[in-house]
Amino acid sequence: MRRSRYNTMMKEKKKKPWAGRFSEPTDALVEAFTASIHFDKRLYRYDIEGSIAHARMLARQKIISRNEEKNIVAGLKAILADIEKGRFIFNARDEDIHMAIEKALVDRIGETGGKLHTGRSRNDQVALDIRLYLRDEIRIIGEMIAGLKSKLVDLAKSEIDTILPGYTHMQRAQPVLLSHYLLAYREMLERDEQRLRECHERVNVMPLGAAALAGTSLPIDRACTARLLGFKKMSENSMDAVSDRDFVAEFIFVSSLIMMHLSRFCEDLVIWSTDEFQFVEISDAYTTGSSIMPQKKNPDVAELIRGKTGRVYGNLVALLTVMKGLPMTYNRDMQEDKEPLFDSVDTVKSCLHVFCEMIKHTKFNRARMLKAASGGFSTATDVAEHLVMKGIPFREAHGVVGRLVAYCIEKGEDMQSLTLEEFRLFHRGFGDDVYTCLQVENALNSRSIPGGTGKDAVLKRIKSIRGKRK
Ligand code: ARG
Numbered sequence: 001m002r003r004s005r006y007n008t009m010m011k012e013k014k015k016k017p018w019a020g021r022f023s024e025p026t027d028a029l030v031e032a033f034t035a036s037i038h039f040d041k042r043l044y045r046y047d048i049e050g051s052i053a054h055a056r057m058l059a060r061q062k063i064i065s066r067n068e069e070k071n072i073v074a075g076l077k078a079i080l081a082d083i084e085k086g087r088f089i090f091n092a093r094d095e096d097i098h099m100a101i102e103k104a105l106v107d108r109i110g111e112t113g114g115k116l117h118t119g120r121s122r123n124d125q126v127a128l129d130i131r132l133y134l135r136d137e138i139r140i141i142g143e144m145i146a147g148l149k150s151k152l153v154d155l156a157k158s159e160i161d162t163i164l165p166g167y168t169h170m171q172r173a174q175p176v177l178l179s180h181y182l183l184a185y186r187e188m189l190e191r192d193e194q195r196l197r198e199c200h201e202r203v204n205v206m207p208l209g210a211a212a213l214a215g216t217s218l219p220i221d222r223a224c225t226a227r228l229l230g231f232k233k234m235s236e237n238s239m240d241a242v243s244d245r246d247f248v249a250e251f252i253f254v255s256s257l258i259m260m261h262l263s264r265f266c267e268d269l270v271i272w273s274t275d276e277f278q279f280v281e282i283s284d285a286y287t288t289g290s291s292i293m294p295q296k297k298n299p300d301v302a303e304l305i306r307g308k309t310g311r312v313y314g315n316l317v318a319l320l321t322v323m324k325g326l327p328m329t330y331n332r333d334m335q336e337d338k339e340p341l342f343d344s345v346d347t348v349k350s351c352l353h354v355f356c357e358m359i360k361h362t363k364f365n366r367a368r369m370l371k372a373a374s375g376g377f378s379t380a381t382d383v384a385e386h387l388v389m390k391g392i393p394f395r396e397a398h399g400v401v402g403r404l405v406a407y408c409i410e411k412g413e414d415m416q417s418l419t420l421e422e423f424r425l426f427h428r429g430f431g432d433d434v435y436t437c438l439q440v441e442n443a444l445n446s447r448s449i450p451g452g453t454g455k456d457a458v459l460k461r462i463k464s465i466r467g468k469r470k
Contacts, residue, residue: 017099017117035092036335039342043097046132048080050125051101051116053228054208058118061221068112075109076101096335097129098122119220121212123242123330130341132229134203134251137345142196144352145258149189151356153465156182160455160462162366163440164279165373172376175440178364180453183461188261195254203247206231210241213329243329245319245337252316255344259309262355266302269362273299278368283361301358305351312347315340374440377405377415382443383434390429400427 016026052073059069079101082088094100099122106113156179166176206226209215215238226234235241272279282299290296322336380401387397404426408415416438423430436442448454451461 016095017102031095032092034095034332036096036338037090037092037094037100040097040126040129040335040338041090041100042342043129043133044083044101045080046129047097047101047125048076049132050128050208050229052076053225054120055116056228057221057225058115060224061219063118063218063220064112064115068115071109071112072105072116075105075113078108079104096122096126098125119211119216119218120208121210121242123212124207124210124238126334127207127210127242127244128229130248130337131203131205131207134247134341135200137349138196138200138203138251141255141258141345141348141352142193142200144349144356145189145193145196148352148356148359149186149193151359152182152186152189153462155179155359156186156458157462159364159366160459162364162369163373163444164369165376165378166453172372172378174381175373175378175444176453177444177455177458178369179458179462183458183465185261185265186465189258192254192258192261195257199247199250199254202250204231204233205247206234207241207244210235210238213239213242239329243326243331243334245323245334248337248341249316249319249323252312252319252340252344255348256309256312256316258348259305259312259351262351263306263309266299266306266355269302269358270299270306273302277372279365279372281363281365282358283363286358286361301354305355308347308351312344315344370440375414377408379415379438379440379443380405382437382446383415386431386434386437387427387429390431392427392429397427 016022019025055064055069055072055076058064059066064072079088082104088104090100094103102113102117105116159178159182162178163175164178164181165172166174166181206222206229208225209220209222222234226232235244269280269282271277273282282302284297286301287297288300290298318340319337322333326333383404384394384397384401387400388394392400404415404418404423407422407426408418416435420430420432420434423434437446445454445456448456450457
């Protein structure tokens with residue numbers, strides 16, 4: 001080959017696929033600044049999957065030949081194998097994963113590779129890739145939540161006799177079953193799962209065909225591409241299809257709630273593992289020590305889950321802010337959707353995983369919990385309800401028991417040690433059955449209304465959950 005022809009060829013190879021109207025090469029600084037390949041490369045599998053479906057559709061529509069389809073698909077599969085074996089070099093000069101793969105395809109199969117992008121733009125392509133990616137991740141996260149939920153139900157069953165002081169305002173309020181507490185988190189996770197399913201509905205929409213923003217004049221078959229990729233729906237408006245990131249924001253919001261739920265649970269575990277509480281002991285394997293204080297055993301895992309919640313919230317705000325001022329339709333700002341999204345996915349997954357393991361390594365101190373649940377006049381409400389059952393208006397009963405509590409505090413005694421005469425000094429309605437409702441177990445089990453913390457109600461709930469699971 002003559003030297004000058006070789007030089008022109010090499011120059012052409014270095015050019016961007018979009019370089020036709022440019023007379024100057026991109027500045028290296030701009031190249032580095034605009035590139036997203038260092039993070040969007042993780043979409044490679046979905047990019048290739050989408051391209052294969054697109055090529056197959058193009059061939060069915062006779063826009064490309066069967067032979068070209070075969071070459072393109074084989075080329076894409078070979079690129080996939082290369083990436084998976086770590087043999088693919090990602091280069092900032094290729095800007096993003098979409099161009100990197102297209103360029104690799106042309107390098108591999110020649111100019112037929114240039115036919116892949118027919119009737120398509122990176123704008124609808126990137127929307128497709130994110131949707132395919134999120135579809136998978138939502139499924140995985142949903143499975144992790146289901147796993148945690150059933151772990152909580154198993155725990156609720158094995159801790160069915162563990163009594164815990166329930167708190168409001170962080171002040172001891174009323175005794176509850178630890179199982180009831182655990183199942184409360186299961187309810188939250190159940191809603192998280194529902195939200196994920198609903199989010200999945202909106203993610204599961206096929207945007208290809210929107211092209212840059214206005215669709216294409218080529219006779220493509222969108223329904224065919226949708227079918228090949230397992231989408232039930234197609235986007236209904238090409239402009240919306242390329243400018244929409246609602247589904248990303250929605251996913252990060254759902255993730256934020258999942259994190260919030262884990263974080264609150266962790267907060268309790270942090271408090272419960274203090275010397276002051278000693279309600280739980282997280283095993284050595286799931287705690288860490290202090291570099292200066294030899295006696296310390298810190299609940300760092302729980303603290304970090306609580307801390308990482310902040311970054312997911314931050315990701316949500318980042319994305320909403322990126323989107324808020326964007327004119328229709330696609331704007332390059334939208335490339336900033338990926339890092340918050342990926343970080344949210346990674347954070348939620350790792351937190352769910354480690355939380356589930358930490359719970360398995362946590363022991364509940366039944367005696368300590370019971371002791372705390374018995375103190376602090378935790379059955380005062382039950383005493384008031386005892387009076388209510390004798391026909392006394394609740395407001396009056398509340399006042400009577402309030403005065404009784406003050407009397408006990410003054411005497412330095414708890415209510416159990418008062419005589420019936422003393423009770424009757426406060427209200428003549430007191431009968432000797434007041435001692436029954438003062439007992440923590442009795443107070444607790446009397447709350448067996450549906451949704452209540454009584455053992456019967458909790459067992460019923462466990463049964464109905466397990467029944468549904470089968
Ligand atoms: N890397 C881009 C992104 O993540 C892909 C779409 C680019 N489209 C464009 N017309 N420059 O948003």
